Amino acid sequence: MRVHASAALPLATDPVVVPRPSAPGDDTRADLVGQSRAQIAEALVAAGLVPPRQAPMRARQLWHWIYARGATDFAAMTDLAKDLREGLARHFRIGRPQVVQVQVSVDGTRKWLLRSGGEEFETVFIPEADRGTLCVSSQVGCTLNCRFCHTGTMRFVRNLTAAEILGQVLVARDALGEWPARPEGRLLTNIVLMGMGEPLYNFDAVRDAMRIVMDAEGLALSRRRITLSTAGVVPLMARAGEEIGVNLAVSLHAVRDEVRDAIVPLNRKWNIAQLMAACAAYPGARNARRITFEYVMLEGVNDSDADARELVRLIRRYRIPAKVNLIPFNPWPGAPFRCSPDERIARFAEILFASGIAAPVRTPRGRDILAACGQLKSASERPPRAELERRAPVN
Numbered sequence: 001m002r003v004h005a006s007a008a009l010p011l012a013t014d015p016v017v018v019p020r021p022s023a024p025g026d027d028t029r030a031d032l033v034g035q036s037r038a039q040i041a042e043a044l045v046a047a048g049l050v051p052p053r054q055a056p057m058r059a060r061q062l063w064h065w066i067y068a069r070g071a072t073d074f075a076a077m078t079d080l081a082k083d084l085r086e087g088l089a090r091h092f093r094i095g096r097p098q099v100v101q102v103q104v105s106v107d108g109t110r111k112w113l114l115r116s117g118g119e120e121f122e123t124v125f126i127p128e129a130d131r132g133t134l135c136v137s138s139q140v141g142c143t144l145n146c147r148f149c150h151t152g153t154m155r156f157v158r159n160l161t162a163a164e165i166l167g168q169v170l171v172a173r174d175a176l177g178e179w180p181a182r183p184e185g186r187l188l189t190n191i192v193l194m195g196m197g198e199p200l201y202n203f204d205a206v207r208d209a210m211r212i213v214m215d216a217e218g219l220a221l222s223r224r225r226i227t228l229s230t231a232g233v234v235p236l237m238a239r240a241g242e243e244i245g246v247n248l249a250v251s252l253h254a255v256r257d258e259v260r261d262a263i264v265p266l267n268r269k270w271n272i273a274q275l276m277a278a279c280a281a282y283p284g285a286r287n288a289r290r291i292t293f294e295y296v297m298l299e300g301v302n303d304s305d306a307d308a309r310e311l312v313r314l315i316r317r318y319r320i321p322a323k324v325n326l327i328p329f330n331p332w333p334g335a336p337f338r339c340s341p342d343e344r345i346a347r348f349a350e351i352l353f354a355s356g357i358a359a360p361v362r363t364p365r366g367r368d369i370l371a372a373c374g375q376l377k378s379a380s381e382r383p384p385r386a387e388l389e390r391r392a393p394v395n
């Protein structure tokens with residue numbers, strides 16, 4: 001059996017505050033994390049560090065150090081000449097979001113509170129027997145305001161950059177001691193874009209970050225091990241399939257527009273029929289790569305036998321190769337819902353199952369540290385305009 005808890009990590013459930021001497025925001029050197037190889041090559045030439053002919057090769061070497069070896073210090077890059085290493089360190093950095101706090105659940109789930117550019121966001125690692133999944137955030141806060149979601153009670157602050165999205169993976173790899181990236185026996189095997197935010201409302205940064213995560217010469221995660229979850233931004237779903245090509249999960253949560261309008265307000269823009277049609281058209285949706293419908297079980301709201309039967313009818317009518325993930329509602333302070341009783345969830349699952357639709361119930365993980373689905377929230381608020389303007393002219 002693999003042991004997921006690494007000895008170097010704290011095992012207490014109390015938050016561990018990691019002290020940092022200076023904020024990384026003070027560092028004005030350009031971050032190489034999040035840039036494509038071509039962009040790195042261009043930056044090396046622009047900085048006058050290498051002639052154009054050499055640049056693609058140097059960019060590849062840097063790529064290997066950053067994403068296959070996890071280097072954060074140019075001095076470690078022993079296959080580069082010393083003066084080049086020094087030049088690199090003057091112009092560039094290999095950034096990580098600052099780790100503000102680490103919490104470990106009694107079930108082994110870990111939650112990192114990260115800070116970058118003055119705002120805070122969360123990332124969660126969920127170890128399981130046969131895999132380890134990192135739940136990655138795409139935005140600080142969220143614009144969707146789903147009624148059952150804790151992140152929805154927080155104001156939208158901003159999109160994360162590709163570097164910050166990627167930075168969550170790098171921080172987790174650092175903490176798990178997973179450098180150099182091994183092809184086998186990894187702890188971090190899967191990524192779900194199910195943290196704070198709506199990934200399709202930050203399309204370019206999510207795409208750029210996932211392309212780097214999937215790059216065979218770096219982190220090398222297979223697209224089959226990455227799942228993007230959307231509440232249903234219909235016009236961008238096809239593009240997600242074409243340009244990112246990962247598995248799709250859809251936060252459905254209700255089968256009637258009146259109910260979905262009330263709990264997932266995005267439904268007022270794109271209703272259930274439009275959403276199901278977009279799922280049916282999702283590139284690559286076939287039996288081997290089914291679409292996952294997430295369905296949070298809210299007592300008395302969406303959990304009746306009739307709801308289950310309507311869900312079967314919808315999936316059949318639109319001929320969607322699908323499975324359903326039933327998520328017991330995770331409570332948070334002041335939440336206006338209760339989780340459906342176990343028997344209700346079991347009965348709902350049975351109706352789906354009897355119709356040939358797989359409907360596993362997602363075991364809540366990390367509830368004690370508010371790390372479970374829909375419990376993420378950070379204290380970041382939208383900064384005053386003057387502060388935003390002060391920060392704007394970075395490049």
Ligand code: SAH
Binds near residue numbers: 195231294
């Ligand atoms: N915005 C995207 C990504 C977030 S994924 C999306 O909506 O899909 C987070 C998942 O957890 C979504 O399926 C969301 O609906 C679900 N969720 C939110 N709050 C929850 C709660 N309190 N209990 C259980 N699941 C919840």
